[in-house]
Amino acid sequence: MEIAVLLKQVPTTESLIDIADDGVSIKTDGINWVMNPYDEMAVEEALQTRDEVGGKVTVFSLGPEKAVAVLRTALAMGADAAVRIDPEDKILDGIAVAKVIAGELKKDAFDLVIAGHRAVDDDNFQIGPAVAEIMNIPHISMVIEKNIADGKIKCTRTIEGGTIELETALPALITTQRGLNEPRYASLTGIMKAKKKPIDTRLLSETGTDPGTPMVETIAMRLPPQRQGGRMIDGDSAADKAAQLVKALREEAKII
Amino acid sequence: MSQAVLAITEQIDGSFKNVSFEVISAGAKIAGSLKGQLAVAVMGSDIENIAGQAAEYGAEKILVVDHDGLKDGLSDACTQAAAQLVEKTDPLVVMIGATSLGKDIAARLSARLNAPLAMDCVDVRVDGDQVVATRPMYGGKVLADVRLTGSPAIVTIRPRAIKAVVAPGAGEVEKVDINLDGTRLNLVEKHMETGKIELTEADVVVTGGRGMGGKDYGVIEALAESLGGAVGASRSAVDEGWRPVADQVGQTGKVVAPNLYVACGVSGAIQHLAGMASSRVVVAINKDPEAPIFSKCDFGIAGDLFEVVPAVTAEIEKLKD
Numbered sequence: 001m002e003i004a005v006l007l008k009q010v011p012t013t014e015s016l017i018d019i020a021d022d023g024v025s026i027k028t029d030g031i032n033w034v035m036n037p038y039d040e041m042a043v044e045e046a047l048q049t050r051d052e053v054g055g056k057v058t059v060f061s062l063g064p065e066k067a068v069a070v071l072r073t074a075l076a077m078g079a080d081a082a083v084r085i086d087p088e089d090k091i092l093d094g095i096a097v098a099k100v101i102a103g104e105l106k107k108d109a110f111d112l113v114i115a116g117h118r119a120v121d122d123d124n125f126q127i128g129p130a131v132a133e134i135m136n137i138p139h140i141s142m143v144i145e146k147n148i149a150d151g152k153i154k155c156t157r158t159i160e161g162g163t164i165e166l167e168t169a170l171p172a173l174i175t176t177q178r179g180l181n182e183p184r185y186a187s188l189t190g191i192m193k194a195k196k197k198p199i200d201t202r203l204l205s206e207t208g209t210d211p212g213t214p215m216v217e218t219i220a221m222r223l224p225p226q227r228q229g230g231r232m233i234d235g236d237s238a239a240d241k242a243a244q245l246v247k248a249l250r251e252e253a254k255i256i
Numbered sequence: 257m258s259q260a261v262l263a264i265t266e267q268i269d270g271s272f273k274n275v276s277f278e279v280i281s282a283g284a285k286i287a288g289s290l291k292g293q294l295a296v297a298v299m300g301s302d303i304e305n306i307a308g309q310a311a312e313y314g315a316e317k318i319l320v321v322d323h324d325g326l327k328d329g330l331s332d333a334c335t336q337a338a339a340q341l342v343e344k345t346d347p348l349v350v351m352i353g354a355t356s357l358g359k360d361i362a363a364r365l366s367a368r369l370n371a372p373l374a375m376d377c378v379d380v381r382v383d384g385d386q387v388v389a390t391r392p393m394y395g396g397k398v399l400a401d402v403r404l405t406g407s408p409a410i411v412t413i414r415p416r417a418i419k420a421v422v423a424p425g426a427g428e429v430e431k432v433d434i435n436l437d438g439t440r441l442n443l444v445e446k447h448m449e450t451g452k453i454e455l456t457e458a459d460v461v462v463t464g465g466r467g468m469g470g471k472d473y474g475v476i477e478a479l480a481e482s483l484g485g486a487v488g489a490s491r492s493a494v495d496e497g498w499r500p501v502a503d504q505v506g507q508t509g510k511v512v513a514p515n516l517y518v519a520c521g522v523s524g525a526i527q528h529l530a531g532m533a534s535s536r537v538v539v540a541i542n543k544d545p546e547a548p549i550f551s552k553c554d555f556g557i558a559g560d561l562f563e564v565v566p567a568v569t570a571e572i573e574k575l576k577d
C-alpha cells in the first residue's frame with residue numbers, strides 16, 4: 001500500500017501568540033515549531049497500516065526550509081520518504097496549498113492519503129477535503145477508527161452527538177481526530193537514521209501547478225478581549241459560597 | 257436566477273439545527289448589504305414539512321431538495337447537492353454552518369468551484385464589493401479579518417457566534433431536483449447518543465477536569481442537568497479515559513461559547529482556555545487558590561469541587577421551587 005501523509009509545521013499549542021508589526025501575521029520570535037498534533041496521528045496511522053499490510057509511507061510538507069524539521073521527525077518515527085515543497089516565499093491561501101499538494105500527490109499512485117483534520121495555527125479544516133476533491137477521490141474526516149480490506153476502507157468518524165461508520169473504495173483520503181491512536185515517539189536510532197535519509201525538495205515554480213492569486217487574504221489581526229482576573233467568592237461554607245455565586249449569576253450576570 | 261446569498265441549512269432528527277437559523281440570519285444581513293435576495297437550501301429526505309420555518313428568519317426563497325440519498329447527511333452527497341444549487345442560483349455568497357458536515361461540504365465546494373473560503377467564522381460583513389469575515393485562529397488566541405475575492409465567497413459560521421433573529425421573509429418554496437449519481441461514501445452505521453445536548457450548541461457547559469479524580473462525574477452531571485447544559489472535559493480527563501474524546505473542550509477539542517461555562521477541577525492550561533474563552537460568563541471552582549483558571553474567569557470559588565458543586569446545584573434547584 002502506497003500511503004501519503006500531509007504534515008504542517010505549526011507553533012506549539014502552549015505558545016503565547018502576539019501580533020506582528022505588520023498587523024496581519026504573528027510574531028515568530030520565541031515560538032517553538034512542531035508537527036501539527038493531528039499530523040502526528042496521521043503519521044502514526046500510516047506507519048501502523050504499512051506495518052500491517054506492507055508498502056511505503058511518504059510524508060509531504062509544503063513549507064519553508066525550517067519545515068524540514070517536521071519531515072525529519074516523521075522519518076525518525078519510521079516514514080520511508082519525505083518531500084518538501086518550497087513555496088519560494090509566495091503567499092498561498094488554503095485553496096492554493098491544496099492545489100499544489102494535490103498536484104504532487106497525483107504524480108504517484110497513492111492508495112491512501114492521511115491528513116490532520118485541522119492545523120492548529122490557521123484552524124482551516126480545509127486542506128484534507130480540498131485535496132481529495134482536486135484528486136477526485138472520496139474522503140472521510142475526523143476518523144477515530146479505520147479498517148482496510150479488499151480495496152475498501154471502513155472508518156468511524158465523529159459527528160455532533162455521536163459517531164458514524166462509513167465505507168468507501170480506495171484510493172481515499174482520511175483526516176485524523178483525537179482517539180484514533182497514540183502517536184509514537186521517535187527512537188534514538190530512528191532519529192540517527194533520519195538524519196541520513198534524503199529529503200526530496202521541490203520548488204513550487206517547478207511543480208507545474210499554478211496556485212493562482214490568493215483569493216483569501218488576511219487584512220487585520222487582533223487579540224480577542226481578555227478576561228481580567230475574576231471575582232473570588234468568599235464564604236464560611238460551601239453552601240454559603242454557592243448561594244453567593246448563584247445570586248451573582250442571577251442578579252449581576254443575569255444569566256440564570 | 258442569480259441570488260445574492262445561498263444559505264445552506266442542516267437538520268438533526270427531523271428538525272433544523274440551531275446553527276441553521278444563525279446561518280439564515282447572517283445570510284439575511286449579507287443579502288441586505290448586497291441588496292439582493294436570500295435563498296435558503298433545505299436538503300434532506302422528508303423535509304418539506306419543516307422547510308417553511310426558514311421563512312421566519314428571512315428566507316425570500318426556500319429551495320427544497322428532497323432526495324433519499326440525502327437522508328443520512330453524508331458529505332459527498334451533500335456536496336454534490338450544494339454544487340448543483342450553486343450552479344442553479346449563482347450566488348455571490350454561500351453560507352453554511354461550521355458543523356462537522358458543513359465544514360466538509362465547504363472545503364470540497366471551494367475546491368470544486370475554485371472559490372474562496374473562510375472557515376468557522378464568528379462574523380461576516382460586506383465591505384465595498386467584497387466579503388470580509390472574522391475568524392478565530394491559533395485556537396482562538398487571535399481574531400483575523402479575511403477578505404474574500406472571487407465568487408461565490410464561501411463562509412462557514414461557527415455555531416452560537418451569530419444570533420438568530422426572527423425577521424420574516426417571503427419564503428417562496430421551490431422544489432429542486434438534483435442528481436446524486438456517482439457518490440462514493442456508503443453509510444455502514446450511525447451511533448447517536450440520544451438526549452445528549454451537543455457541547456457546541458449548549459447554553460451552559462459544566463466541565464470536569466483532572467480534579468474529578470476518576471470516572472464518576474455524578475456531581476458535574478447533576479449541575480449540568482439542573483442548568484439544562486452539557487458536560488465537558490479537559491484533555492487530561494479524556495486522556496485518563498474518564499470521558500469520551502467528543503467531550504473535550506480546548507484547542508484540540510471543541511470550541512464552546514455558552515452563556516455560562518463552569519470549570520470544575522480544571523487548572524486553566526492555555527490549550528483549555530482556547531476552547532472556552534468566548535463563553536459569556538465563566539465560573540471556576542478549584543481547590544488551589546493559585547490555579548491559573550482564576551485569572552481567566554468572571555467568578556471563582558476556591559474549594560473542593562465535591563463540596564462546592566453539589567451546593568451550587570442545590571441553590572439552583574431552590575430557584576426552581
Ligand SMILES: Cc1cc2nc3c(=O)[nH]c(=O)nc-3n(C[C@H](O)[C@H](O)[C@H](O)COP(=O)(O)OP(=O)(O)OC[C@H]3O[C@@H](n4cnc5c(N)ncnc54)[C@H](O)[C@@H]3O)c2cc1C
Binds near residue numbers: 509527528560
Ligand atoms: C498538543 C496539546 C494539545 C492540548 N489540547 C488540549 C485541549 O484541547 N484541551 C485541554 O483541556 N487540554 C489540552 N492540552 C492539555 C493541557 O496542556 C493541560 O495539560 C490540561 O488542560 C490540564 O487538564 P486539567 O486542568 O484537567 O488538569 P490539571 O492541570 O492536572 O489540573 C487539575 C486541577 O484540579 C484541581 N483539583 C484537584 N482536585 C480538586 C478538587 N477536589 N476540587 C477542586 N479542584 C481540584 C487542581 O488544583 C488543579 O488545578 C493539550 C496539550 C497539548 C500538549
Ligand SMILES: Nc1ncnc2c1ncn2[C@@H]1O[C@H](COP(=O)(O)O)[C@@H](O)[C@H]1O
Binds near residue numbers: 061117124128
Ligand atoms: N502546508 C502544508 N503542507 C502539508 N500539509 C498541510 C499543509 N497545510 C495543511 N496541511 C494538512 O492539512 C491538514 C489540515 O490543515 P488546515 O486545513 O490548514 O487546517 C493538516 O493537519 C495537514 O495534514
